Amino acid sequence: MPVREGRYAIKLSDAPAVISFASAVGKTEGEGPLAEEFDIRHTTDKICEGTWEMCESRLAEEALEKAFAKCGRTYEDADILFAGDLLNQCVASTFAARGTDIPYAGLFGACSTMALAAALAALCVDCGAVRLAAACASSHFCSAERQFRFPLEYGGQKTPTAQRTVTGAGALLVAKSGKDLPRITRVMLGRIRDQGITDANNMGAAMAPAAACTIIDFLRDTNSSPEDFDLILTGDLGKVGSELLREVMITREQTDISAVHNDCGMMIYDPERQDVCSGGSGCGCSASVVCSHILKKLSRGELHRVLYVATGALMSPTTAQQGENIPAIAHAVEICNI
Amino acid sequence: MQKKTPVDAAYDAMTKRASPPSEKGKNALKAFLSGGLVCCFAQLLFDFYGMLGLNEKEVKAAVPITLIVLTAILTGLGLFGKLAKFAGAGLSVPITGFANSVVSPAMEFQTEGRVLGTGAKMFTLAGPVIAYGCSAAAVYGLIYYFFIVRG
Structure with a gap:
């Protein structure tokens, strides 16, 4: 049964297992430093016939299919699917879920979606109402560009603080039992932070305070310190946001996380070789990195305790144009190898 | 309504320090060179069309048409x-x-259909330039009329 620990953390006393996970990525990600880790690598971002939205949806579908296939389960075994993406009304997830016939809850947590989905899936399983829960998140460079920025063929220069939306999807399955599998031991839903950032080209700066808030709450509630973790993994703060997070943690909380901190947005690309400005972003960023590299390492016992904190910028193109601030959130999932 | 959070000055300063600025000098130089090349190319076209026997008025129409195409x-x-x-303003400031900015959304939004996609979205980027360009021309025309023609 899930029990509250401290003020915000929730301890999952049965520690449900991540019984399977899978990832699917596009061209640029498949050429990045983590290329070998992904299950499905496409050589083009045009993954299927049709629109970019359907390409993204297909990525999510592929990740789900693969996650089920890897553990020999079928969609019929699943009791709930939590999924989300960046597109209006979460269409990438909806269209991917359409063919599965699994009871579906669409989520919007911007780039924090994978952590949110994994947290809810683990909660559902731990409380006993759900036997097998699926969590999935996706994003696509081309569908995000057309919705949030400019047409693909528009000629322009990007600011160095901007981030590249990852073309990728990740899916994981949570169930009660499972031997020698990574387990979700605690989850924490974040609180919204708003520090007055309005620059949509600097999402890392908008999201860093939310990550700091969640990490601080988590450490405090669980009476732990950064050294207790092998890895504190943020979702997509990128280079600028990661620097800010470490600085905020030191100046405000006197806590130095730099020895154990890494960021999926910095891991998925090679900034020297690939034209990605401050790093990767999007729901698919941490989804594809966690559902490949990180969970593999946890399964192999190369990592023992990971705090996965995915951040999301909760704005829309409309509110950004209206000059509103960019509120941000960060959800935490503690994954252990017990 | 909930009030907007004011800017956190300390964090704002931190953000400014951590965020690398655009390479303005380098970008300006690249824009200068590539913009200059576009202009040289246009001048070549200008002379070329003149050689073909077009009069000046026709040449002034033919050059931008060629660049647009x-x-x-x-x-x-x-x-x-x-x-x-690479070029930045060197290619975005000329025609x-x-x-x-017209062709790229026209291509991008084809998937939403000819009317609500290509047709409606074609001017999302260029529309403001047309609207304010025409407005500025009208204001300039009025000034010209009252102060130069009648003044």
Whole structure:
């Protein structure tokens, strides 16, 4: 049964297992430093016939299919699917879920979606109402560009603080039992932070305070310190946001996380070789990195305790144009190898 | 309504320090060189059309038309974006930038249909330039009329 620990953390006393996970990525990600880790690598971002939205949806579908296939389960075994993406009304997830016939809850947590989905899936399983829960998140460079920025063929220069939306999807399955599998031991839903950032080209700066808030709450509630973790993994703060997070943690909380901190947005690309400005972003960023590299390492016992904190910028193109601030959130999932 | 959070001054300063600025000098130099090349190319076209026997009025129409068509083709082939990434303002300030800003959304939003996609979205980027360009021309016309013609 899930029990509250401290003020915000929730301890999952049965520690449900991540019984399977899978990832699917596009061209640029498949050429990045983590290329070998992904299950499905496409050589083009045009993954299927049709629109970019359907390409993204297909990525999510592929990740789900693969996650089920890897553990020999079928969609019929699943009791709930939590999924989300960046597109209006979460269409990438909806269209991917359409063919599965699994009871579906669409989520919007911007780039924090994978952590949110994994947290809810683990909660559902731990409380006993759900036997097998699926969590999935996706994003696509081309569908995000057309919705949030400019047409693909528009000629322009990007600011160095901007981030590249990852073309990728990740899916994981949570169930009660499972031997020698990574387990979700605690989850924490974040609180919204708003520090007055309005620059949509600097999402890392908008999201860093939310990550700091969640990490601080988590450490405090669980009476732990950064050294207790092998890895504190943020979702997509990128280079600028990661620097800010470490600085905020030191100046405000006197806590130095730099020895154990890494960021999926910095891991998925090679900034020297690939034209990605401050790093990767999007729901698919941490989804594809966690559902490949990180969970593999946890399964192999190369990592023992990971705090996965995915951040999301909760704005829309409309509110950004209206000059509103960019509120941000960060959800935490503690994954252990017990 | 909930009030907007004011800017956190300490965090704002931290953000400014951590965020690398655009390489303004380098970008300006690249824009200067590539913009200059576009202008030289246009001048070559100007002389070329003159040699073909077009009069000055016709040449002044033919040169921008050529640049617009070339931009449209380059945009369609997916090359303009790559050039503009290097050139920046060197390609966006001349008429090439305007042409690209019409062609690129027209291509992008084809998937939403001819009317609500291509037709409606074609001017999302260029529309403001047209609207304010025409407004500025009207204001200038009024000033010219009252102070120069009648004044």
